[in-house]
Amino acid sequence: DGGITQSPKYLFRKEGQNVTLSCEQNLNHDAMYWYRQDPGQGLRLIYYSQIVNDFQKGDIAEGYSVSREKKESFPLTVTSAQKNPTAFYLCASSISGTSNQPQHFGDGTRLSIL
Amino acid sequence: GENVEQHPSTLSVQEGDSAVIKCTYSDSASNYFPWYKQELGKRPQLIIDIRSNVGEKKDQRIAVTLNKTAKHFSLHITETQPEDSAVYFCAANIVPGGSEKLVFGKGTKLTVNP
Numbered sequence: 001d002g003g004i005t006q007s008p009k010y011l012f013r014k015e016g017q018n019v020t021l022s023c024e025q026n027l028n029h030d031a032m033y034w035y036r037q038d039p040g041q042g043l044r045l046i047y048y049s050q051i052v053n054d055f056q057k058g059d060i061a062e063g064y065s066v067s068r069e070k071k072e073s074f075p076l077t078v079t080s081a082q083k084n085p086t087a088f089y090l091c092a093s094s095i096s097g098t099s100n101q102p103q104h105f106g107d108g109t110r111l112s113i114l
Numbered sequence: 115g116e117n118v119e120q121h122p123s124t125l126s127v128q129e130g131d132s133a134v135i136k137c138t139y140s141d142s143a144s145n146y147f148p149w150y151k152q153e154l155g156k157r158p159q160l161i162i163d164i165r166s167n168v169g170e171k172k173d174q175r176i177a178v179t180l181n182k183t184a185k186h187f188s189l190h191i192t193e194t195q196p197e198d199s200a201v202y203f204c205a206a207n208i209v210p211g212g213s214e215k216l217v218f219g220k221g222t223k224l225t226v227n228p
Contacts, residue, residue, distance in 0.1 A: 033215075040123075042203060042220040043158070050214065058215065090157065099207035099214040100146035100165070105157040 003027040006091050006106035012114045013078065013085060021076045021109045023091035029104075031097040032074035036060060037088040037108075046089075049074055050097025078111065086112050116141055116208050120219025128227050133194050135222045137204035138186040144206040147180060147187045148216070152201045161202075162189070194226045 007022045023032065031050050035043040045058030049068040063082025068074055074093075078085045088110050092103040117140045127133050139147075148163035164171045164178045164187065171178050175194075180187040187206075191198055201223050205216040 040220060042120075043218040045215055048215060097214055099209060099216060102148060102160050102163060103216060104160070105150075107157050 004091060004093055004104060004106035006089075006109050008109060009107065011109055011111045013111060014114050016080045018077055018079050019111070021078070021089055021091075021111070023074045023076065023106060025072055025074075025093045025106075027093055027095075027104070028071070029093035029095050030071070031094045031101070032068065033092040033094075033103060034058075034064070034066065034074070034076045035090045035092065037090055043090065046076065048097075116217050118204060118206050118217045118219045120204050120222060122222060123220065124223045124225070126225045126227065127194055129194060129196060131194055133189075133191045133198070133224055133226075135189045135202055135204070135224070136186060137188070137206070137219050138184075139206040139217075140185070141206065141208055142185065143209040144185075145209060146207040146216075147178070148205050149178060149189050150203045150205070152203065152221075154200075158203060191224075194224075196226050196228050199224055199226045 004025045013019045033048040034046040044060050046064050047066040049055035052071045055068050065077045088108050090108045091106045094101040094103045119138045145166035150158035151161045152158040162176050162178050164180050175192045177190045201221045203221045204219045
């Protein structure tokens, strides 16, 4: 899905450092999502936003923060409070915030600890 | 709680054979069931989805069946090819009453041997 761009592809975090993962979409979708993927764990929801200027915690929000100031952008900050941040992070969007709409994913950001 | 169980976790078949992956869900109000294919290091891609008003849906070699009474749904791949090798994820939506989101299974790694 070329309409969802995540950057960077690889990111390294030092101890005590906050890092921000970018997610941009040009699909004019209302809803955006952040998932964390660990081996054997499937996709776990971190935060989601059904509409601009609004967002909700997912299942594993602790140690993460988001903002949704623009419809096309939903950045995720991994804070120093997240003690095990090494994972593959996927951003997704859907045309509306109702849960019965297909979600389309970006290429992901792989975050590692230095 | 909200849960999607997926089996098996790994599946190995010979080229040309069929593959079946099964999922069960816990929320009786769920009405949307997508399936995603994820190749190594790449984004999950939607391959087929089904809504609760139908019992079966086909797209070429792929089909999905849904049994709402038993709360389970299955992915069927016929005439498997090596390029079908990937991790497959099922999901079910959580409808109003709780938060609007998809809950994913933990994935099935399918290997098609030439």
